[in-house]
Amino acid sequence: MYEIVKGANVGLAALSEDAGSVRVGLSWSSEEGDGDADVSVLLLGDGGKVRGDADFFFYNNPAAADGSVHLLGKTPTDSGSEDRISLGLTEMEASVERIVVAASRYEGARFGDLNGLRLTVCDRTGEEMLGFSIDDAGAESAFVFGEFYRRGGEWKFRAIGQGYETGLAGLATDFGIDVDDAAEDPADDPGEDGAEDLGEDVAGGVASDAVASVAVGDVTPGGVPDLGPSAGAEVRAAGDVGGPAVVIPAQVAVERAPAAPRRPRTVRKKVTLPKVAKKSLADNDTWRSARLFPVPSLKSDRERETRATSVLLSVMAQVPEFGRRLTAGFGAPAGRTETFTEVSLPHGDSPKRPDGVIRVERAGKLWTALVETKTNGNPLKEQQVQDYMDIAARRGYDAVITLCNDVALEGSPLVDVKIDGRRKHKVVLWHLSWAEVAHQAQMLIRHEGVGNAAHAWLLQELLHYLQHENSGCQGFQNMGPAWVPVRKGIDDETLCQGDPRAVDVVESWERLVRQVCLRLGGELGQKVLPVQRVRRATDAKARRGAQADLLCQEGRLEAELRIEGTQGLLALTADLRTGKLRTSVDLPAPDQGYPLTWAKRLVRQLADAPADLHVRTLVAGGGEGPRGTLERLRPEPGDLLPKGDVEITGFRLSLFKGMGNTRGTAETGFIRSVDDAVDRFCAAVVMPLERRTVRRPQRAEAAEAG
Numbered sequence: 001m002y003e004i005v006k007g008a009n010v011g012l013a014a015l016s017e018d019a020g021s022v023r024v025g026l027s028w029s030s031e032e033g034d035g036d037a038d039v040s041v042l043l044l045g046d047g048g049k050v051r052g053d054a055d056f057f058f059y060n061n062p063a064a065a066d067g068s069v070h071l072l073g074k075t076p077t078d079s080g081s082e083d084r085i086s087l088g089l090t091e092m093e094a095s096v097e098r099i100v101v102a103a104s105r106y107e108g109a110r111f112g113d114l115n116g117l118r119l120t121v122c123d124r125t126g127e128e129m130l131g132f133s134i135d136d137a138g139a140e141s142a143f144v145f146g147e148f149y150r151r152g153g154e155w156k157f158r159a160i161g162q163g164y165e166t167g168l169a170g171l172a173t174d175f176g177i178d179v180d181d182a183a184e185d186p187a188d189d190p191g192e193d194g195a196e197d198l199g200e201d202v203a204g205g206v207a208s209d210a211v212a213s214v215a216v217g218d219v220t221p222g223g224v225p226d227l228g229p230s231a232g233a234e235v236r237a238a239g240d241v242g243g244p245a246v247v248i249p250a251q252v253a254v255e256r257a258p259a260a261p262r263r264p265r266t267v268r269k270k271v272t273l274p275k276v277a278k279k280s281l282a283d284n285d286t287w288r289s290a291r292l293f294p295v296p297s298l299k300s301d302r303e304r305e306t307r308a309t310s311v312l313l314s315v316m317a318q319v320p321e322f323g324r325r326l327t328a329g330f331g332a333p334a335g336r337t338e339t340f341t342e343v344s345l346p347h348g349d350s351p352k353r354p355d356g357v358i359r360v361e362r363a364g365k366l367w368t369a370l371v372e373t374k375t376n377g378n379p380l381k382e383q384q385v386q387d388y389m390d391i392a393a394r395r396g397y398d399a400v401i402t403l404c405n406d407v408a409l410e411g412s413p414l415v416d417v418k419i420d421g422r423r424k425h426k427v428v429l430w431h432l433s434w435a436e437v438a439h440q441a442q443m444l445i446r447h448e449g450v451g452n453a454a455h456a457w458l459l460q461e462l463l464h465y466l467q468h469e470n471s472g473c474q475g476f477q478n479m480g481p482a483w484v485p486v487r488k489g490i491d492d493e494t495l496c497q498g499d500p501r502a503v504d505v506v507e508s509w510e511r512l513v514r515q516v517c518l519r520l521g522g523e524l525g526q527k528v529l530p531v532q533r534v535r536r537a538t539d540a541k542a543r544r545g546a547q548a549d550l551l552c553q554e555g556r557l558e559a560e561l562r563i564e565g566t567q568g569l570l571a572l573t574a575d576l577r578t579g580k581l582r583t584s585v586d587l588p589a590p591d592q593g594y595p596l597t598w599a600k601r602l603v604r605q606l607a608d609a610p611a612d613l614h615v616r617t618l619v620a621g622g623g624e625g626p627r628g629t630l631e632r633l634r635p636e637p638g639d640l641l642p643k644g645d646v647e648i649t650g651f652r653l654s655l656f657k658g659m660g661n662t663r664g665t666a667e668t669g670f671i672r673s674v675d676d677a678v679d680r681f682c683a684a685v686v687m688p689l690e691r692r693t694v695r696r697p698q699r700a701e702a703a704e705a706g
Contacts, residue, residue, distance in 0.1 A: 002130040009158040016123040020090035021331050023122045026103050027082040028114040037103045039083040041069050042175050044098040049176030056177045067334020068092050081529050086328045089155045098149040104142040104168035111137035119145040124331040125428040132159040142171040292461040295470040304375040304472040309355040313339035315462045319455040325440045330399050330430045335362025345391050352387055368397045374404035375472030382415045389417050392427040399428050405475055407433045407511045411540025435475035435515045438466045442522030476515045479508045479663035490555045490576045502548035513559040531560040566690045583681035584654035595648050599637040609684050614654040620647040655681050
C-alpha cells in the first residue's frame with residue numbers, strides 16, 4: 001500500500017488496474033470509546049463549486065441516483081469503526097472535476113479529541129491502494145481528508161487534511177451549498193415543561209406537525225418507517241396539519257412533494273411517524289396471515305439453504321434499494337440486477353453448483369458474483385469456497401459472496417482460501433451474515449423507506465421469513481464447542497491462561513455482540529456499534545489473546561455498545577462465575593443545578609423502569625458512592641447523595657439477569673439470555689431516558705459561529 005503525505009498526489013492507475021471503482025474508508029479511534037463522526041462527499045464542477053445542492057452527499061442524502069456515490073455506513077473494526085464510501089469513478093459525469101471526501105462532528109465535538117485519523121482507498125477488488133494519516137487535527141469540527149480529481153483523462157488523489165471550525169455547514173457553504181439551518185426546528189425544542197410530554201406523544205403515536213412532518217432529504221419518496229402493527233395508519237401529509245387525513249395504503253407512507261425544492265439541512269433529522277394498531281379481519285386469534293414465503297414445511301438443511309437463497313436473491317432483484325444496499329460494498333454498480341439459483345458451472349470432471357449468481361449491468365458493463373449460502377448454523381466449507389474462487393477467476397466473475405449465520409471478524413476469517421496472484425483477473429471474496437441482511441431490510445422498511453408499496457411488502461415478507469425459527473436464518477446461534485469446557489474450567493478453577501479454547505469463546509462473544517448491534521440498530525433505526533478501547537494498529541490476535549487471559553483470570557466477558565443519540569455507553573458483562581448478566585449505563589452529572597434536584601429528576605425519569613434497577617452514585621476519584629434499588633429510592637431520592645462535601649460525577653444504572661447455560665439459542669441458551677437482557681435494558685431504561693431528556697435546539701454550527 002502506498003502511504004501518501006499531506007499535500008501530495010498520486011495517480012490511481014499507477015496503483016491498481018482496477019481503480020475505476022473505489023471504496024474509501026475514513027477511520028478514527030477514541031480511548032474513551034465515545035468518538036464519532038459522519039462522512040460527506042461533494043462533487044465539484046468547473047470553478048471548484050458544486051453544480052447544485054444534489055451534489056452534496058451526507059447522512060440526509062446518502063446516495064446518488066446513478067450509483068456513482070454511495071455512503072455505505074459504519075463497519076466495526078478491531079480498533080473502533082470505519083465509515084465507508086463507494087465511488088464509481090468511471091461512472092462519474094464528465095462535468096464533475098473533483099470529488100471531495102470529508103467528515104464532520106457535532107454537538108461541539110472536535111477532531112483533535114480523536115486518535116488515528118486516517119483515510120484509505122481500496123480498488124474494486126478490495127485491495128488497499130493508498131493510505132493517508134492525519135496527526136495535526138485540533139479544534140476543527142469538520143475536516144476535508146482528500147479529493148479525487150481528473151488530470152489528463154486520469155483520476156488522481158490528493159491528500160488535503162484541512163479543517164473547518166465552522167462544522168459541516170461551514171464546509172458545505174465554502175463549496176457553494178446553500179444550507180437551510182438558520183431556523184430552529186420546533187420538534188427539537190419542546191422546552192423544560194414540554195419535554196416529557198413530547199416523548200410520550202412520540203411513543204404513543206400522536207400525529208402532530210413536529211412528529212408527522214418529514215423534511216425532504218430525510219427519506220426517499222415513499223419512505224416506510226414501520227411495517228408492523230401500524231399498517232393502514234392514517235396520518236396527515238407534511239404541511240397539512242388540520243386538514244383531512246391521508247390514508248397510507250399497503251403499509252407505505254408516501255411523502256408529498258413540496259411546491260419548491262428545499263435546501264440541504266445539515267442538522268440531523270429523525271423520521272418518525274405515528275403508530276396505530278392494525279385491526280384484523282380474522283374470526284379468532286388462531287388464524288395466521290398467508291405468507292409469500294412459507295416456512296413451516298422446511299425440514300432438511302438442504303431445503304433451508306435452497307429456499308433461503310431463492311427468497312433473498314429474488315427480493316434483491318425486485319427491490320432495487322435493497323439489492324443496491326447489499327451489493328454496493330462489494331464494488332457492484334447501480335444498475336439492472338438479475339439473480340439466478342442452482343446454476344451449473346464446469347469444473348474438472350464434474351460441474352459445480354453454486355447456490356446462486358448475481359449479475360448487475362450498467363452502461364454496457366457487467367458485474368457478476370457467485371453466491372454460496374449456509375443456514376441453520378452450518379459452517380462454510382473451505383474446499384467448496386476455494387473451488388468457486390477458482391471457477392470465478394477462470395470465467396471472469398468479479399466476486400464470490402459467502403452467506404451464513406456467523407458474523408465475520410477482522411483477523412479471523414471464516415474460511416481461508418488461496419488466491420493465485422499470477423492471474424490477471426482478480427476475484428474478491430466477500431462475506432455477509434444473515435443478521436446483516438435482516439438489518440438492512442429493517443432499516444429500509446421501518447426507518448428509511450423504499451420506492452413503492454409492493455417493494456415494502458416484499459421486504460416485510462422477507463424479514464418475516466428470515467426471523468422465522470424454521471428458516472435457519474436467525475443469525476449467529478452457537479457459542480461453539482469450547483463454551484461448555486470453558487465454563488466448567490472457570491467453575492472449578494482449572495482454566496489456565498493461554499488455553500486456546502478461551503480464545504474461541506472470546507471470538508464467539510465478539511460475533512454475538514456484533515450481531516446484537518445489528519439487530520438493535522435495525523429495531524431502533526440508529527447506528528449501534530461495539531466499542532473497542534484500544535489504539536489502532538493493535539494486532540487482532542494479540543488483543544483477543546489478552547481478553548482470553550482476562551476471561552481465565554476473572555471469569556467475565558465484557559463489551560460496550562454505542563447507540564447513536566443516547567447518553568453514555570451500554571455496558572454488557574457476562575459473569576461466568578456467578579451466572580449473571582449485567583447491563584448498565586453511566587450518566588454524567590448535569591452541568592447546572594443541585595445534587596438533590598438531579599436525584600429527584602433521575603428517579604422521576606425512571607418512573608416506568610423495573611423496581612429492581614440498581615442505581616449507584618459516581619463520585620470524584622472513583623470512590624464508592626451511595627447505591628440502592630429503584631424500589632427503595634423512589635420514596636427517598638435523597639438517599640443517592642453522598643455524605644460530606646463529595647463531588648458527584650454521575651450515576652450508574654444497572655439491571656441483572658440470570659445467564660443461560662447452553663451454547664445455543666434455546667430458551668435456556670446463553671445467546672437468548674443476552675438478547676433478552678439487552679432488549680429489556682434498552683426498552684425499560686435507555687430509550688425512556690432518551691425520550692424524556694430535554695433537547696436543546698440544534699443549529700448549524702455556521703449559524704453559531706456567526
